[in-house]
Amino acid sequence: NAGVIQTPRHKVTGKGQEATLWCEPISGHSAVFWYRQTIVQGLEFLTYFRNQAPIDDSGMPKERFSAQMPNQSHSTLKIQSTQPQDSAVYLCASSLDVGAYAETLYFGSGTRLTVL
Amino acid sequence: QQKVQQSPESLTVSEGAMASLNCTFSDRSSDNFRWYRQHSGKGLEVLVSIFSDGEKEEGSFTAHLNRASLHVFLHIREPQPSDSALYLCAVSIGPSGSWQLIFGSGTQLTVMP
Numbered sequence: 272n273a274g275v276i277q278t279p280r281h282k283v284t285g286k287g288q289e290a291t292l293w294c295e296p297i298s299g300h301s302a303v304f305w306y307r308q309t310i311v312q313g314l315e316f317l318t319y320f321r322n323q324a325p326i327d328d329s330g331m332p333k334e335r336f337s338a339q340m341p342n343q344s345h346s347t348l349k350i351q352s353t354q355p356q357d358s359a360v361y362l363c364a365s366s367l368d369v370g371a372y373a374e375t376l377y378f379g380s381g382t383r384l385t386v387l
Numbered sequence: 388q389q390k391v392q393q394s395p396e397s398l399t400v401s402e403g404a405m406a407s408l409n410c411t412f413s414d415r416s417s418d419n420f421r422w423y424r425q426h427s428g429k430g431l432e433v434l435v436s437i438f439s440d441g442e443k444e445e446g447s448f449t450a451h452l453n454r455a456s457l458h459v460f461l462h463i464r465e466p467q468p469s470d471s472a473l474y475l476c477a478v479s480i481g482p483s484g485s486w487q488l489i490f491g492s493g494t495q496l497t498v499m500p
Contacts, residue, residue, distance in 0.1 A: 275430070304488070314475065314490035327487065362430060375421070376488060378431040 275379035277363050283385045284353045292348040292382045296365030303346045304364040304376060305338055314362070320346060321368075353386045360384075389414045389480045393491035401499050406463040408494045410476030415454045419479035421488070422450055422461045424472040431475065434461070466498045 276295040284290050296303045305317040318328040320340040331338065335353075340346040350357055360381040366374040390413040400406045410420075418438055423431040435445040437459065443450045451460040463470060476491040 313492040316487045316489070330487075364431075375433050375436060376431075377433070378423075380428075380430040 275363055275365050275377055277361075277379035277382050279382060280380065281383045281385070283387065285387050286354060287352050290350045290353050290357075290384055290386075292350075292361050292363075292384070294346045294348070294363030294379060295344060296346070296363070297377055298344075299367070300365035300377075301343075301368050302366045302374070303340060304366075305346070305348050306362040306364065306378075308360040308362055308381070309358075317348070317361075350384075353384075355386045358384055358386045389417060389478055389489045391476055391478050391489050391491040393474075393476050393494050395494060396492070397495040397497070399497045399499060400466060402467060403465050406466050406470075406496060406498070408461040408463075408474050408476075408496070410459045410461070410491055411457050412459070412478050413457065414478075414480070415457055417454075417478050417480060420450065420452055420459045421477040421479075422448065422459075423475045423477060424470075425475060425493075426472045434474075463496075466496070468498045468500050471496055471498050 278293045302321050304319040307315045316330040318331050318338045323340045335351045338348045360383050362378050362381045364376040364378040366376050368374055392411050394409045421436050422434045425431050434448045435450045437443040437450040437452045440452050447464045449462045473493045473495050475493045477488045480487050
């Protein structure tokens with residue numbers, strides 16, 4: 272079991288460019304989560320999917336950020352027109368399910384996004 | 388809205404000395420608490436999960452939950468330098484139809500050889 276895989280590990284973009292981050296959850300896990308981590312804000316919830324369906328995107332900035340899960344083996348987080356304040360480590364996590372919200376989240380190593 | 392705070396921000400202990408980390412939360416109706424740690428440049432590793440008042444031990448890690456006082460502690464027995472990391476407390480909230488994991492800002496633990 273390779274765990275949650277995130278690519279790329281590091282991404283540098285210029286202001287205004289688009290960034291796409293990839294996540295491959297643990298095989299068999301039905302729930303996928305995206306978090307953002309900065310020194311100032313700590314870990315912030317962005318969005319999550321259950322059985323590929325978007326369930327809660329209350330943490331997503333309404334403009335420029337979008338997340339998709341086209342199949343059970345990967346999810347993407349896309350940031351359009353990146354800004355310096357988007358610089359952060361973006362973490363993806365998966366869990367077997369969230370039905371009883373007692374499932375453990377397993378995190379990937381994250382993608383460090385730097386917007387110049 | 389559940390708020391999670393951790394103290395101290397940083398802690399230095401000698402190898403083999405007990406390390407104790409504190410986490411406070413604002414909504415005692417939560418019943419799902421996790422401790423994670425994060426080594427520099429790495430993802431989060433779950434250490435121990437606790438769902439009811441009392442203690443839960445996983446290896447050298449013991450979580451102690453007291454919802455009446457809104458505290459959940461993590462005790463690390465005989466820490467090693469390899470235990471130096473950022474320790475994060477997380478509380479689940481699960482209103483109907485949704486689910487989130489709220490994290491504290493972490494305690495940076497340094498274990499000196």
